Amino acid sequence: MISICGVSKWYGPTRVLDDCSTEVAKGDVVVVCGPSGSGKSTLIKCVNGLEAVQRGEVIVDGVVVTAPKTDLNRLRARVGMVFQHFELFPHLSVADNLTLGQIKVLGRSRDEAIARGLKMLDRVGLAAHRDKFPAQLSGGQQQRVAIARALSMDPVCMLFDEPTSALDPEMISEVLDVMVALAEEGMTMMCVTHEMGFARRVADRVIFMDQGRIVEDCAKESFFGAPRSERAQQFLAKILQH
Amino acid sequence: MLPNLDLEVVGASLPFLWTGLLFSLKLTLVAMSGGIVCGTLLALARLSSIAPLRNAAAAYVNTLRAIPLVMVILWFFLVIPLLTGKPVGAENSALITFTLFEAAFYGEIMRAGIQSVPRGQVAAARALGLTYAQSMRHVVLPQAFRNMLPLLLTQTIILFQDTSLVYAIGAKDLLKAAEVTGKNYNRPVEMYVFVALIYFAICFALSRLVRRLQARVAIVR
Numbered sequence: 001m002i003s004i005c006g007v008s009k010w011y012g013p014t015r016v017l018d019d020c021s022t023e024v025a026k027g028d029v030v031v032v033c034g035p036s037g038s039g040k041s042t043l044i045k046c047v048n049g050l051e052a053v054q055r056g057e058v059i060v061d062g063v064v065v066t067a068p069k070t071d072l073n074r075l076r077a078r079v080g081m082v083f084q085h086f087e088l089f090p091h092l093s094v095a096d097n098l099t100l101g102q103i104k105v106l107g108r109s110r111d112e113a114i115a116r117g118l119k120m121l122d123r124v125g126l127a128a129h130r131d132k133f134p135a136q137l138s139g140g141q142q143q144r145v146a147i148a149r150a151l152s153m154d155p156v157c158m159l160f161d162e163p164t165s166a167l168d169p170e171m172i173s174e175v176l177d178v179m180v181a182l183a184e185e186g187m188t189m190m191c192v193t194h195e196m197g198f199a200r201r202v203a204d205r206v207i208f209m210d211q212g213r214i215v216e217d218c219a220k221e222s223f224f225g226a227p228r229s230e231r232a233q234q235f236l237a238k239i240l241q242h
Numbered sequence: 243m244l245p246n247l248d249l250e251v252v253g254a255s256l257p258f259l260w261t262g263l264l265f266s267l268k269l270t271l272v273a274m275s276g277g278i279v280c281g282t283l284l285a286l287a288r289l290s291s292i293a294p295l296r297n298a299a300a301a302y303v304n305t306l307r308a309i310p311l312v313m314v315i316l317w318f319f320l321v322i323p324l325l326t327g328k329p330v331g332a333e334n335s336a337l338i339t340f341t342l343f344e345a346a347f348y349g350e351i352m353r354a355g356i357q358s359v360p361r362g363q364v365a366a367a368r369a370l371g372l373t374y375a376q377s378m379r380h381v382v383l384p385q386a387f388r389n390m391l392p393l394l395l396t397q398t399i400i401l402f403q404d405t406s407l408v409y410a411i412g413a414k415d416l417l418k419a420a421e422v423t424g425k426n427y428n429r430p431v432e433m434y435v436f437v438a439l440i441y442f443a444i445c446f447a448l449s450r451l452v453r454r455l456q457a458r459v460a461i462v463r
Contacts, residue, residue: 050365077371087366091384100380101370146366153370 001026001157001188002047007056009042016042017053018212024157029189031199034209035235040192043209044159047190048072048079061156077105080150084162086142088134094121094145095130098152106153113152120148124178140171147178157188164195194239200224208232248429252436255423262419263440265333269415270402273340274348277401278394280341281348286378288353299349306346312407315339319411332413336405344401351393355386392456399448403441416440
């Protein structure tokens with residue numbers, strides 16, 4: 001479904017991605033972790049072309065994202081993305097947040113878009129909040145609406161960029177519950193997260209990044225059992241301490 | 243201090259002043275709407291990734307902001323007939339000049355407004371598959387406009403006051419009407435005091451409106 005092949009990226013002289021290669025098969029859940037500044041957010045943003053790469057190839061569902069002639073808007077409509085800071089549109093109601101992309105990008109009618117949006121809103125348990133504005137919702141609720149917004153587009157895969165990092169501890173689980181349910185239904189997911197409980201529960205594979213490189217890319221069991229690299233061992237020791 | 247004020251003059255000149263006021267208001271509204279539309283385009287150009295577009299818009303804005311408005315009014319009025327061979331008339335000349343001039347100022351306000359919208363909003367819009375234009379139209383500009391509404395209105399108050407500068411080319415605005423009637427009745431002091439009160443009343447009311455709007459339109463984040 002997602003194929004990243006020899007991807008490198010520079011910001012000026014700084015190399016932020018260094019020859020990264022990995023695959024995410026259909027229905028797989030891959031967790032990307034690593035210290036801050038290791039390039040994990042940049043890597044995930046290369047998947048839908050929000051970040052351009054200077055070298056290498058990214059292919060999503062048969063579409064070459066990195067080819068200059070690719071219609072990125074059409075690709076992005078099929079790849080759901082959830083951000084650290086939710087990024088709901090604050091001037092639009094929840095219902096309008098859910099329908100904007102469907103109407104403008106997919107060309108659905110308003111009724112169709114509302115029906116689909118509300119179904120997804122119900123799925124994340126927030127059907128009662130359709131007429132509210134984002135600012136009237138808690139962080140956890142906003143993030144669930146953001147997930148519903150992405151799902152309303154009927155994506156072939158979902159990208160999560162630290163979806164729980166900006167949340168209070170008691171709101172993290174309500175977002176993770178939605179993500180776990182999604183994973184169990186067979187959605188292809190690539191998640192940048194430090195929630196190792198989530199990784200243990202639903203991930204098929206874990207990718208560990210450091211200084212722009214993919215240091216470790218292995219099945220969940222072997223990652224948590226015995227990571228090969230010293231850097232990953234140190235990282236795990238630190239975040240699993242508490 | 244002001245002996246022998248003749249208030250009857252004011253009453254007698256009201257219809258003429260009204261015509262002048264209407265033109266001042268028309269000039270304000272045309273320059274505001276035209277200025278905001280052109281200014282928004284200028285702002286988008288200034289924030290564009292295309293260097294020539296960015297530089298051209300910057301040159302336009304910086305040039306107009308460095309010249310006194312009254313000179314732009316005079317030049318446009320005098321130069322355009324020379325170029326086109328026929329006079330445009332004081333009123334039309336004023337409407338065009340003000341729109342072009344105010345675009346530079348509204349443009350800078352809109353640029354600040356666009357930059358006040360977090361970058362993540364654009365990323366989220368693009369991630370949904372919206373084009374650049376759609377992201378601007380449906381996500382960024384509505385927020386920018388709302389964030390900047392008090393500033394845009396404040397600029398409009400300044401614009402309304404500046405419309406009095408068209409007296410330089412003889413366009414019949416409120417100030418010109420006061421000047422003409424003042425001369426006709428030989429009562430300039432009464433007339434200038436009276437139009438000053440009109441300018442004050444309108445601008446004061448508008449600035450109170452700005453203060454109320456400031457509290458109401460802010461988007462809660």
